[in-house]
Amino acid sequence: MPDRRRYSFYKGLFPGDVLNFSKRSHYVREIMLERVYPTKVILPMKMHYGVPAVPCVRIGDNVLAGQCVGIPEKGTFSVPVHTGISGTVTDIKPITLPNGISTRAVVIHNDMKRSRLDSLKPRSLMKLSASEAINIITDAGICGMGGEGIPTGAKLRRAKKEGVKDLLVNCLQSEPYSTSDLTAITEYPDYVVNGAAACTRTIGAKRCFFLISEQRKEQREALENSIGRLKDRFKDLTFDIKIFRERFPQGYYRLIAKALYGKSISAQDTLERICGAVLFNCSTMLACWEALSDNIPMMSRIVSITGDASGIHNMLVPIGTPVSELINSVGDFRASGGRIVWGNCLTGIEIKDPDNTPIIKLTSAISIIRRQVVPRTPCIHCGLCSECCPMGLSPNTIYEMLNQGLTQKASEEGARDCIACGSCSYICPAGISLTDKIAAFAGEGRVIEVNSLLYNSGHTATEGELIYDANELSGSSLLEDYGASKEEDGRDEEGRIVLPFDGGKKV
Template identity: 30%
Template sequence: MASTLTFPKGGVHPPESKELTENLPIEVMPLPAELDLILGQHIGAPCTPTVAKRAVVAEGDLIAEVKKGLGVPLHAPVSGTVKAIGVSAHPLRVTTPSITLSVDREAGAKQWTMVDWQQMSAQDLLQKVHDAGIVGIGGAGFPTHVKLKPPADTPIDTLLLNGAECEPYITADHRSMVEKAEQIVTGARILAKILAVDTCYIGIENNKPEAIKAMTEAARAAGGGGCQVTVVVLQVKYPQGSEKQLIQAITGRKVPAMALPSAVGVVVQNVSTARAVYEAVTLNKPLLEKVVTISGRGIRRPANLLVKIGTRVSDIADYCGGTTGDLAKVVLGGPMMGFAISTLDVPVTKTTSSVLFLTEAEIDTRSMSACIRCGWCLEACPMGLEPKEIGIYVEAGLAEKTEPFGVFECFECGSCAYVCPAKRPLVQFVRLAKMKAKRS
């Protein structure tokens, strides 16, 4: 199963900690009493509600849309009543506009009817992806229909599906590949038809042998069908799942600085996004739910849960038996790129991959100190940037002068902070530098 495919520069090997959930099948979480649906679930303009307070909605109904600008619509994940159009807790902004639904637990689950996608045009398929409200599930939430319509002057010849799931703890994509391989491969073929390409690679790290086997068999069973789907085995190295690193590892192409993958003829989608595309196209089912890994030694029962968008972390914690006495931190996302949250009232969004309940033994609480110029961050950076200089400039009040050190090329993977012996918050320095440089 070993492979030599990986990106050439930088990267780190944090403890994987996937053994907590990698063998746990996906389970469906029962419906909570309420859902909080954040109106800004993607990069771009936030949604505007199309419903009013006390409105009765059915599962799959449109409840908010983007009328101007970049964005996708939002749908009711369940049948219920609009309790409020107000604000909900947010991991970064403290609060954010949202729609709160009171769940009708007596309403039966909606039955979705299968349709033949192969008779549809590429434009019709693209419209279905938009109408279903699909965004990049594994990343920052870029609207998928926009990514599938690259500029005319950048022809695409290759589709990459990202099944690396290189962040520690997270096994949501792994379990989806093991249990829903056929749907993911069909989603890949749909994406390929939209892009008019006949080559698709699915990159999976070699610590997921079950997923590699399931996806390889599904790709073989699907045959050609206008697109050759090939599973590629990758070395285990973080951040293998980053777009530019994945492209270089699999195709050998290097995306230029400040350019998009389309510049080298490639479009990258997450495997779970491909599955959402499958459901949108073949079932007319909007993006209403997602698989989320619940892990860490601070939760009594780790799990891979299929939860409705808008489910609060507090309801998830209760369902998983509550937290342990030595819980020290709760992180939305992975330990490398996720965000610590101060309240369990934060709801799951379309981009939530995991909720980690971490104990003191799982986090590093040492205080930061001054940079000792060891150079470890330079060696770890997969983009070849200079994190230490960015940090030093930010501390000196010169954040707006960090562009020469590559601050805008940084995708905040956290490799630099992970290896730093002085425990300097280099990713936070980068975020501050970007913010101030844009304002200058």
């Protein structure tokens, strides 16, 4: 494909002078996908935005891989939770995730039998209506895996309602050291493309764009090949690869909108409304296609174990795997004495208790970062933070205002727009924790989260209350019914979209 226009936003962290991304590229070639099979998993009932799921197993129950252990309450905005291993439920306990979410978690001990649900097999009949597809995706427990955590089904539904024209697949993993999404593309390009195409059809869009960094040639080629193979199946769709400059945080939707559509989106607006586009992470697309074609719920994901204090590993990890097991499987990290960061090193959260902190659906990376002493000096008014702020704020000014208690002025300065990307703290020569202060302010002032999807989350689940009869749902991944029994209904549905796949064909 000829070299085309390269998109980007203004400012941000440049790979050349700040993070030497080119140095990282040789790792990408080296990365192999590894697997980990943990001794236990801890499955929080809320890993997404929305209402927590409700455990549908009891302590002592035996579960199979792919089985649903937590299901949404009826009428709430939620996604189910599935286990990735077979074993015994040993505990259902409250847990607080590093990002502050307190929820119940189902602890399952591995019986090492690797027994799976029978339904986890390629779907025999691939003629699905749009709403069926959305339901499958919802019931597979898929939510935005790039970190946003919005249930994908809801997002698709909204996009369909808004009538968006473009579906954007975010392959821009620009966070330092993290390569999990890229590995997903390298390993399963057809799944990503198929997933994206299926979702594009589902929402009724006509164009499907893959957004990728100009430096990710390998992934680009993988995608190009895959598109070349698959585009005949999707003659009604236009595929394109949009090349972006390597820049952090390029993957943020507002920055993509600015780069691709030249439109700036305020915190209240959505990409769908302003640009007529919907943005999905490539890992999410992968998971969607797994759910649609293979009946596999979201029970595992690819996680990078990475950082300057460790090598770079990408592992296929069952959701809920304790971080410690993950890290132990790649080598002795404790000797290095690095910080363990849940997430990437710029926006992640340091964890102190890796044994009890699970990988959740949104965890794309576990970073092990060398402890750095950042020299703390007074602000030298260099303005580097304003220079790199992707939202065009002046972090130093805002920081000063917040320190003096001038919150009104700070919001006028745009403090509420902070996306907590960490660029300013990273770049600050004086070592001031700008992001900390400003993001805290931005977060506390934001009554309603960026995405208005939460409007309907009025219901609060009562803890300990088991709504569903666990036995009723026993041994189910919730995905069994689709395609077969509901096929008839789906055909009658108006405006349905038929996915033109041969049932059972492995793609």
